[in-house]
Amino acid sequence: MPIAPADYQARYPIDFGDIDPSIRQRPVQLYAADFGKSRGILYMPAKGKPRTVVIMAHPRADFSTHYSVPYWVEAGFAAFGFNTRYLNNDAMMLHENLLLDLAAGIRFLREEEGFEKIVMLGNSGGGSLFAYYDSQARTPKGSRIVAPPGGGPPDLNRFDLPTADGYIALAAHPGQGMVLMSCLDAAVVDESDPLASDSALDMYDERNGFKTPPAESRYAEDFVERYRAAQLARCARIDTIARRHIAEAGTGRAAMRAPDFASSSADNRNYMARRAMAPTFMIVYRTQANLNYLDLSIDPSERAVGSIISPRPDLANYSPFGLGRIVTPDAWLSTWSGLSSYAKMASNLPKVTVPTLVVGANGDQDIFISDVRGEFEASCASDKTLAFIEGADHFMRAGGTKAHLGDPRPRLMKLLTEWTRERFPAA
Numbered sequence: 001m002p003i004a005p006a007d008y009q010a011r012y013p014i015d016f017g018d019i020d021p022s023i024r025q026r027p028v029q030l031y032a033a034d035f036g037k038s039r040g041i042l043y044m045p046a047k048g049k050p051r052t053v054v055i056m057a058h059p060r061a062d063f064s065t066h067y068s069v070p071y072w073v074e075a076g077f078a079a080f081g082f083n084t085r086y087l088n089n090d091a092m093m094l095h096e097n098l099l100l101d102l103a104a105g106i107r108f109l110r111e112e113e114g115f116e117k118i119v120m121l122g123n124s125g126g127g128s129l130f131a132y133y134d135s136q137a138r139t140p141k142g143s144r145i146v147a148p149p150g151g152g153p154p155d156l157n158r159f160d161l162p163t164a165d166g167y168i169a170l171a172a173h174p175g176q177g178m179v180l181m182s183c184l185d186a187a188v189v190d191e192s193d194p195l196a197s198d199s200a201l202d203m204y205d206e207r208n209g210f211k212t213p214p215a216e217s218r219y220a221e222d223f224v225e226r227y228r229a230a231q232l233a234r235c236a237r238i239d240t241i242a243r244r245h246i247a248e249a250g251t252g253r254a255a256m257r258a259p260d261f262a263s264s265s266a267d268n269r270n271y272m273a274r275r276a277m278a279p280t281f282m283i284v285y286r287t288q289a290n291l292n293y294l295d296l297s298i299d300p301s302e303r304a305v306g307s308i309i310s311p312r313p314d315l316a317n318y319s320p321f322g323l324g325r326i327v328t329p330d331a332w333l334s335t336w337s338g339l340s341s342y343a344k345m346a347s348n349l350p351k352v353t354v355p356t357l358v359v360g361a362n363g364d365q366d367i368f369i370s371d372v373r374g375e376f377e378a379s380c381a382s383d384k385t386l387a388f389i390e391g392a393d394h395f396m397r398a399g400g401t402k403a404h405l406g407d408p409r410p411r412l413m414k415l416l417t418e419w420t421r422e423r424f425p426a427a
Helices: 069-074 095-112 125-137 176-183 221-257 266-277 329-336 345-351 369-378 400-405 409-423
Strands: 024-031 037-044 052-056 078-083 117-123 166-170 356-361 384-389
Touching: 024 095, 037 069, 037 095, 052 095, 069 078, 069 409, 078 095, 095 117, 095 125, 095 329, 117 125, 125 166, 125 176, 125 345, 166 409, 176 221, 176 329, 221 266, 221 329, 345 369, 356 369, 356 409, 369 384, 384 409
Parallel strands: 052 078, 052 117, 117 166, 166 356, 356 384
Antiparallel strands: 024 037, 037 078
């Protein structure tokens, strides 16, 4: 069984350590139907050709060396660590374009490599991504999404979206927009000022129940209700800003289509052309503010105080790093808006009817027990399984109140490989 390096907790959290040099590795470059470029690494056992391959992908994270790869190959499966066109770039990410990348990856595995069965491993943000893909792939052409929430291409009815055979949701987001909406700082009163706050809605104000981590905070029920409502209202305000920016860019495109555009002044033509092309980048301040981070009585679990980004979310909330901090209006609506994005488990999982395994990490600080159970309940697969891994954080490292149980990954991968082998032959 693969052994994690001693310093694995300090490494990039989704990487494997060393890998058996006998494992065959093939770099792959693919082009989607719209010519968007993606890439990955196909891993195969030293000998033979597996019948089943597991594809893993994330909207923007590097999954080409995902920690599960050595386990899959040791169990006799092939594994495809796939990276989309938006690797390390969520500022311009359209989930609808991501579906075209997944289509290219699944087509490559089925038609070029000849695998009989394909299992989708949706880890973290990859969970809602694959659910969105499969739901659209199983929707007949003519009834699919015709445009991203902000408008424009792609129209998914114009593309072939080949289907896969199984689906694993591993510590999976209910939707990247849903996760972000739950950690938007409700106290923000001015989207252009990172410090402007409403103290009555500040979860990091001691008068509202805050205690400096690692101490645990406690928030009153009425504060929780007001805070969640204010988070939703803030998301709606940002949606409105995004749609206004998109409309302004649209005026430039409309002007360029006007019959008298060619005869207008050079200054006007240049301005309108530039206005049509130039996106307005939005800065979304303070996105580390989920009440669950500090009040462990909300959705109780094995988790510790803090988030997957920092043990001090009260400070990380003001740092440059965070989810969806700098985005185009289109990317906000397609990916990061909990109100507008179509990449939501609740609406997509009912259409995912292939055998489904939903796995949660009991010590996860961003995906909570209720999220995982909700995903399982939303699934309409006739063959579906729910499981939780004790002593595991979001990245399936030792974490939370049962971290003493040691590295959870061998236990996790025993579950995943056995579930897959029962349904899809490795060789």
